[in-house]
Amino acid sequence: MKPVDxxxxxxxxxxxxxxxxxxxERAFTNVLKGYRLGGVVAVWRLDFVAASREENGQxxxxxxxVGAIGVNLTRVSEASVLGERVARGEVHIDxxxxxxxxIRALAPPYARWVLVVTAACTAAFxxxxxxxxxxxxxIVFVAAGIGQCLHIWLQARKLAVAPMTLMCGVLSAxxxxxxxxxxxxxxxxxxxxxxxxxxxxxxxxxxxxxxLVSHRYLFVGLQRIAxxxxxxxxxxxxxxxxxxxxx
Amino acid sequence: xxxxxxxxxxxxxGLFASGWAVLLTAPARFIAAAFVGGFAARFARxxxxxxxxxxxxxxxxxxxxxxxxxxxxxxxNAVSPVVLVTGVLPLGAVVAMFYTIxxxxxxxxxxxxxxNGAVVELSANLGKAFTTTLAIALGLGAGLGIARFxxxxxxxEG
Numbered sequence: 001m002k003p004v005d006x007x008x009x010x011x012x013x014x015x016x017x018x019x020x021x022x023x024x025e026r027a028f029t030n031v032l033k034g035y036r037l038g039g040v041v042a043v044w045r046l047d048f049v050a051a052s053r054e055e056n057g058q059x060x061x062x063x064x065x066v067g068a069i070g071v072n073l074t075r076v077s078e079a080s081v082l083g084e085r086v087a088r089g090e091v092h093i094d095x096x097x098x099x100x101x102x103i104r105a106l107a108p109p110y111a112r113w114v115l116v117v118t119a120a121c122t123a124a125f126x127x128x129x130x131x132x133x134x135x136x137x138x139i140v141f142v143a144a145g146i147g148q149c150l151h152i153w154l155q156a157r158k159l160a161v162a163p164m165t166l167m168c169g170v171l172s173a174x175x176x177x178x179x180x181x182x183x184x185x186x187x188x189x190x191x192x193x194x195x196x197x198x199x200x201x202x203x204x205x206x207x208x209x210x211x212l213v214s215h216r217y218l219f220v221g222l223q224r225i226a227x228x229x230x231x232x233x234x235x236x237x238x239x240x241x242x243x244x245x246x247x
Numbered sequence: 248x249x250x251x252x253x254x255x256x257x258x259x260x261g262l263f264a265s266g267w268a269v270l271l272t273a274p275a276r277f278i279a280a281a282f283v284g285g286f287a288a289r290f291a292r293x294x295x296x297x298x299x300x301x302x303x304x305x306x307x308x309x310x311x312x313x314x315x316x317x318x319x320x321x322x323x324n325a326v327s328p329v330v331l332v333t334g335v336l337p338l339g340a341v342v343a344m345f346y347t348i349x350x351x352x353x354x355x356x357x358x359x360x361x362x363n364g365a366v367v368e369l370s371a372n373l374g375k376a377f378t379t380t381l382a383i384a385l386g387l388g389a390g391l392g393i394a395r396f397x398x399x400x401x402x403x404e405g
Contacts, residue, residue, distance in 0.1 A: 126263050126337075198270060202267070203328065213388055233348065236349060240348075
């Protein structure tokens with residue numbers, strides 16, 4: 001594996017698994033530091049990353065597609081640690097490709113049933129924060145739990161993020177609004193919003209914000225925020241559909 | 248607001264933050280940190296509000312506290328995004344933001360008195376969502392500024 005390719009592969013693990021652009025560039029720079037290679041310029045976007053290097057008067061540019069962005073912060077953490085170890089000379093260059101493969105193959109650290117129960121509990125906790133009553137907590141627990149089951153099922157089928165968010169949002173919101181219609185809770189906004197909070201794009205929003213304020217990744221920051229805004233809009237549409245259908 | 252009420256709402260926020268960290272597949276070592284971030288953020292906001300500070304300034308201070316907690320936990324001249332995301336979400340204007348969009352859709356087919364009521368509600372929610380989001384952004388920016396300043400001081404001493 002060529003040095004710039006190897007550095008890009010490590011950085012792409014960070015980008016593809018929900019890491020910030022700053023973390024991806026840090027991993028990229030650390031790997032190049034390990035190779036003692038300077039003068040490499042990288043351009044970061046949400047859809048591609050380009051790295052360019054001048055050698056013997058000729059410029060070589062490598063372009064890599066980012067592709068679908070998921071969330072696996074364990075992989076992000078491992079890639080960042082790998083970058084630091086390469087920079088300190090603790091990982092031999094020959095072992096880097098196998099390390100990259102190992103990180104790529106890392107499964108999510110939590111079992112599916114843990115994610116379903118956690119989504120249900122997290123949404124239920126949010127209903128209390130948002131001012132919901134105990135009835136809202138019960139409705140939201142069920143709505144988010146069932147929605148997360150669908151979310152995991154659709155993720156396994158590699159559905160795009162936007163339609164997946166809309167489908168899960170509609171299902172959870174419909175269950176929540178049905179609970180409200182049955183009179184199980186009187187706190188309407190808290191119940192409706194909490195039922196879909198488990199699919200809210202919090203990570204892209206914060207990553208986008210940091211990209212923007214850093215002044216170094218303005219484009220990728222805008223792309224992330226636009227993506228998060230679209231998902232928030234879809235979730236609002238999901239609540240609107242649920243109101244129209246069930247109420 | 249009574250201390251017991253503040254502690255209970257902070258505990259809900261901490262539990263929400265740690266649950267959210269699991270959903271983000273954060274490594275296990277960040278889950279307790281997320282609880283601390285969520286708890287501290289909500290506690291700071293509610294405590295400052297009950298001491299007379301406005302809701303927006305309290306939110307800004309709480310967001311800055313989340314950044315400082317994330318920095319203290321990460322300790323490698325970096326900010327843990329997990330602690331930040333999970334910490335600021337309980338402060339957020341998410342309910343107001345969603346409700347604003349729903350009201351926006353609703354006003355398009357309302358008429359007469361119902362329309363007037365919905366427009367007033369829409370304006371109030373829009374204002375709340377905007378100012379809270381701005382306060383969080385301000386707090387995060389201030390927290391990051393403080394963190395960067397302290398990193399610079401550390402590197403100069405080192």
